[in-house]
């Protein structure tokens with residue numbers, strides 16, 4: 001495990017991780033892995049190339065590749081290459097693969113997208129999950145890939161084009177505006193993903209500067225923003241439609257509290273998910289707040305459990 005330059009976490013962050021994790025050894029391991037260099041992973045874009053064909057091309061370049069999950073052969077870990085090489089390779093430019101952290105693939109796996117479904121990706125840029133969804137849907141059905149940031153929308157469009165995605169429309173609206181427009185058209189969705197903007201605690205290995213920007217005030221204001229974003233699109237779920245809410249952070253203010261809000265205000269129900277990683281259950285309690293029993297079916301992912309980035313996700317259903 002190679003180690004690199006790091007910033008020190010604030011005392012309050014350490015305190016919170018002590019509350020979230022289970023004992024000294026767990027906490028020590030968390031902060032030890034936080035200083036290590038993350039694995040490099042890619043997702044084969046089967047819209048353009050077969051897994052075996054790409055694998056032999058990469059082996060031919062001298063890359064060391066391994067497929068950690070037999071159920072998901074398209075997920076590949078790459079070892080033994082120079083920094084930057086993975087993004088500059090010809091195969092990447094041709095859209096044969098998408099460079100994507102493995103935990104970031106979990107929300108779309110949890111959604112279980114199928115052919116011919118109607119899918120809304122509300123916070124879609126730069127498009128890692130939209131391209132993954134299009135692949136699972138085999139370019140059928142329809143995807144609305146939305147984001148509010150103009151700069152990021154252009155990267156999203158470029159990624160969709162590079163990956164040969166043909167079933168998507170890119171839109172740029174805050175949720176409330178999008179809902180108004182789509183409801184006028186009578187559109188509902190079978191699946192919605194809200195991969196919300198967040199404080200990024202789970203990304204500490206890729207972005208150690210997160211420690212510098214971190215504060216409890218930030219977590220609280222992100223929580224308010226996320227509740228607003230996610231609540232705006234609930235009305236677009238079709239009957240029996242399903243939604244995944246995800247963040248790359250550990251803060252319960254941005255995770256369980258947002259999910260609890262969806263349960264209390266909109267009557268959504270949590271659906272259990274099966275993922276190929278070591279995961280921990282959602283919290284039932286945090287600093288004086290009690291959550292529904294079903295919150296145990298939300299998913300917490302810590303980087304030291306899988307040598308991958310930290311994440312939170314919860315699948316919900318409109319019944």
Ligand SMILES: C[S@@+](CC[C@H](N)C(=O)[O-])C[C@H]1O[C@@H](n2cnc3c(N)ncnc32)[C@H](O)[C@@H]1O
Nearest residue numbers: 123124125126127128129147148149195196197
């Ligand atoms: C975590 S990133 C999404 C990453 C993306 N899902 C992917 O996998 O490539 C969060 C995104 O939410 C967008 N965003 C922030 N506020 C939003 C809002 N009100 N409506 C839609 N998107 C928003 C940000 O511009 C950012 O691109």
